[in-house]
Amino acid sequence: MKITILGCYAATPRTITNPTSQVLEIKNQMFLIDCGEGTQVQLRKHKIKFSRINRIFISHLHGDHFFGLIGLISTFSLLNRENDLHVYGPKGIKEIILLQLKYSNSYTGYNLYFHELEDKESVLVYEDDNVTVHTIPLKHRVYTNGYLFKEKNTQRKLNIDAVAEYKIEKCYFQKIKNGSDLTLEDGSVISNNELTFNPDEEKSYAFCSDTIFDESIVPIIDKVSILYHESTFLESEAHLATKTMHATAKQAATIAKQAVVGTLIMGHYSTRYGNIELFKEEASTIFTNIILADDGKQFEF
Amino acid sequence: MKITILGCYAATPRTITNPTSQVLEIKNQMFLIDCGEGTQVQLRKHKIKFSRINRIFISHLHGDHFFGLIGLISTFSLLNRENDLHVYGPKGIKEIILLQLKYSNSYTGYNLYFHELEDKESVLVYEDDNVTVHTIPLKHRVYTNGYLFKEKNTQRKLNIDAVAEYKIEKCYFQKIKNGSDLTLEDGSVISNNELTFNPDEEKSYAFCSDTIFDESIVPIIDKVSILYHESTFLESEAHLATKTMHATAKQAATIAKQAVVGTLIMGHYSTRYGNIELFKEEASTIFTNIILADDGKQFEF
Numbered sequence A, B: 001m002k003i004t005i006l007g008c009y010a011a012t013p014r015t016i017t018n019p020t021s022q023v024l025e026i027k028n029q030m031f032l033i034d035c036g037e038g039t040q041v042q043l044r045k046h047k048i049k050f051s052r053i054n055r056i057f058i059s060h061l062h063g064d065h066f067f068g069l070i071g072l073i074s075t076f077s078l079l080n081r082e083n084d085l086h087v088y089g090p091k092g093i094k095e096i097i098l099l100q101l102k103y104s105n106s107y108t109g110y111n112l113y114f115h116e117l118e119d120k121e122s123v124l125v126y127e128d129d130n131v132t133v134h135t136i137p138l139k140h141r142v143y144t145n146g147y148l149f150k151e152k153n154t155q156r157k158l159n160i161d162a163v164a165e166y167k168i169e170k171c172y173f174q175k176i177k178n179g180s181d182l183t184l185e186d187g188s189v190i191s192n193n194e195l196t197f198n199p200d201e202e203k204s205y206a207f208c209s210d211t212i213f214d215e216s217i218v219p220i221i222d223k224v225s226i227l228y229h230e231s232t233f234l235e236s237e238a239h240l241a242t243k244t245m246h247a248t249a250k251q252a253a254t255i256a257k258q259a260v261v262g263t264l265i266m267g268h269y270s271t272r273y274g275n276i277e278l279f280k281e282e283a284s285t286i287f288t289n290i291i292l293a294d295d296g297k298q299f300e301f
Helices: A039-045 A070-080 A093-103 A160-166 A170-177 A235-244 A248-256 A275-283 B039-043 B070-077 B093-103 B160-165 B171-176 B237-244 B249-258 B275-283
Strands: A002-007 A021-026 A027-035 A054-055 A085-090 A111-119 A126-129 A130-137 A142-153 A204-208 A224-229 A263-267 A291-293 A298-300 B002-005 B021-026 B031-033 B053-055 B087-091 B111-115 B124-127 B131-138 B143-153 B203-206 B225-232 B264-268 B289-294 B297-299
Touching: A002 A039, A002 B111, A021 A039, A021 A204, A027 B021, A039 A070, A054 A170, A070 A085, A085 A093, A085 A142, A093 A111, A093 B093, A093 B225, A111 A126, A130 A204, A170 B289, A224 A248, A235 B249, A248 A263, A248 A275, A263 A275, A275 A291, A298 B171, B002 B039, B021 B143, B021 B203, B031 B264, B070 B093, B087 B093, B087 B124, B087 B143, B093 B111, B131 B203, B203 B249, B225 B249, B237 B249, B249 B264, B264 B275, B275 B289
Parallel strands: A027 A054, A054 A085, A085 A111, A204 A224, A224 A263, A263 A291, B031 B053, B053 B087, B087 B111, B203 B225, B225 B264, B264 B289
Antiparallel strands: A002 A021, A002 A298, A021 A027, A126 A130, A130 A142, A142 A204, B002 B021, B002 B297, B021 B031, B124 B131, B131 B143, B143 B203
């Protein structure tokens, strides 16, 4: 699992910082999460192939989380994209994008599917053989969802030594990984337990931005491997966090602690702070395993 | 008159080039012309004060000319702008912007006025004591206007030597600049011609992008001081120019020659070309006084 932070600052894009967007690579798929203005340039800068992005998840319709979407969709067209593109986001996102494509007389040459969200409970929005994606209902000034990505590791891992000892041919490997016992030519049966180990631990990633401090998300993100939780402010500006429906560094850490997550990634910093280390300092009093997001950083788990 | 090129490349923003946007400073007013994605960051980069931009002129609703507008409008709000903002552009621009402000629940705190254009003839869209702005109807794949900015130099220039010789007091200067003769205390009259020179030449700037080669604009831009004319392609790709309704370098120069303009600025280059000097080379066979636009360049006239 790899996370590339394309932008992690609140409000307006600046020469040195970018609004929210990140790429989650999980089980060889790339998911784009949020798409602030300038995201397509950030994708180019970090050499992420446009053609590998087939699903885009938008948390909410504030500009710093989606103003780059129409540009990216248009650029996909100019690059003669052929793959389907799926966009998940709040109701309204389809109307906004289609209106602009209508006036520019430039409907996409590829299939563009919108999955508009209105649910107030966590729902499954995407599933394939390798991953599930659920919404995480968040509380912000407009309808907002975080997203919970979970690996599905249904396949057992081959015990290479055992397989070699029994001289089992490659054509049986998939069957064994699926959990089957193996019957040899002499009729004897080798138990699957002898040939495999348990699957890798299923990693998970929860993206929670933007939101107030809201303990009701804790059961949904319980024990996730990685939690990205917004921390727009420090406690010294807690009144602004309340007013603008954002969270402080301490509050982000409190959620991480309550949900017993593996690692907390902090981001969505207000641009009023010159030194983001202050966020880590404040949060470290509550929770220890903390990483600070910053534009261009990549994290592998 | 000063022109700052924020972006002058066609189609998609890249790490090294920006889509169309430029700032025209004329008679101490700043006009923003087009607003591709990333324009607000380019404004910051070139230290142009956001508060000095009160009028934005959008040529057409293709993304590379206006996808940055909603972000700029939103940023103005976040910066607690108080001045009115006037946006001129094709019909539809208001619907697009207001729809996004509605869904983000973030109507502007300042007055935002839209001046939507539908005329097929050149019309006056703005006038004050110092400048007029007319549309230049262009032919492109969607409804498009260029804009013609003209200084109004109605005031005569003081002849400092004459004024000193007659020992005329400062309080009379404005009256003299307005063209009046002056009656001295002894009743004698000094003709205005003795006290003033003709006004400065009225400079003008014509922005023409995007457009096919279209001689019908020549009478509108006749003898402008500066013509910015798109030159998306070279003649070797003239077939693409025809297909996509753009112009070649040679065609831009032909328009400049026919309109007897002072200087031709070329831009809106297709990103297929590695060396923009080729545009100047090609155009120079037709017209001599040529400047190549490039992101970040400033031209004073």
